[in-house]
Amino acid sequence: MRVLLAEDETLLAETLKEGLEDQHWVVDVAADGETALAFALTYPYDAILLDWGLPKLDGAAVCRQLRSEGVHTGIIMLTCRDGLDDRVRGLDGGADDYLVKPVHLRELLARLRAQSRREAPRPAARLAVADVELDPATGVVTRNGHEIQLARKEFLILEILMRAPGRLFSKAELLDRAWPADSAAGDETVRTHIKQLRKKLDSEGPALIRTVHGLGYKIAP
Numbered sequence: 001m002r003v004l005l006a007e008d009e010t011l012l013a014e015t016l017k018e019g020l021e022d023q024h025w026v027v028d029v030a031a032d033g034e035t036a037l038a039f040a041l042t043y044p045y046d047a048i049l050l051d052w053g054l055p056k057l058d059g060a061a062v063c064r065q066l067r068s069e070g071v072h073t074g075i076i077m078l079t080c081r082d083g084l085d086d087r088v089r090g091l092d093g094g095a096d097d098y099l100v101k102p103v104h105l106r107e108l109l110a111r112l113r114a115q116s117r118r119e120a121p122r123p124a125a126r127l128a129v130a131d132v133e134l135d136p137a138t139g140v141v142t143r144n145g146h147e148i149q150l151a152r153k154e155f156l157i158l159e160i161l162m163r164a165p166g167r168l169f170s171k172a173e174l175l176d177r178a179w180p181a182d183s184a185a186g187d188e189t190v191r192t193h194i195k196q197l198r199k200k201l202d203s204e205g206p207a208l209i210r211t212v213h214g215l216g217y218k219i220a221p
């Protein structure tokens with residue numbers, strides 16, 4: 001799951017980014033409204049966290065412009081305590097939810113989960129393909145009942161594949177979904193991670209991740 005965090009307070013942005021990454025979110029940070037808008041029009045996000053007081057282009061303007069460009073991704077605005085007018089305007093202007101600063105990570109995660117469920121109906125509970133089970137909420141992967149320890153990116157890739165069993169994902173698509181925009185990762189990085197992931201999964205059963213030559217990867221029993 002990928003989220004855009006538009007926040008100009010560096011310390012807050014860093015803290016939230018770390019907390020979200022710990023929960024397996026891929027996080028892009030934009031420190032001003034113009035960058036946020038450009039990111040949101042370029043990358044597929046599952047949710048957008050939008051500070052209302054941003055330099056260059058404020059949150060309200062970013063939100064309006066995204067909606068007018070047909071971007072329907074869930075937007076959670078971050079406002080200050082006395083920002084009642086902002087919140088009303090924000091909700092009227094196309095935002096889906098809001099959080100009042102100071103932001104508490106646990107509440108933010110709960111709102112994000114609710115938001116991404118609303119966006120695209122997907123199983124909120126654990127995912128299963130053949131004898132592999134993945135629980136997005138706890139970050140636990142098992143095969144045949146045995147827990148498999150995965151690195152963060154391996155987990156993300158597996159989650160992406162398992163959310164759409166049988167669907168083909170190109171390396172570029174996996175890069176877009178599992179790595180932040182400023183990452184230097186390329187096709188070779190994806191290949192390496194898939195290799196590691198296979199090694200760990202296949203130690204507990206037959207091969208599940210298929211390579212479709214020159215096109216990409218899919219998971220199929």
Ligand code: CA
Pocket residue numbers: 007008009051052053054
């Ligand atoms: Ca701000």
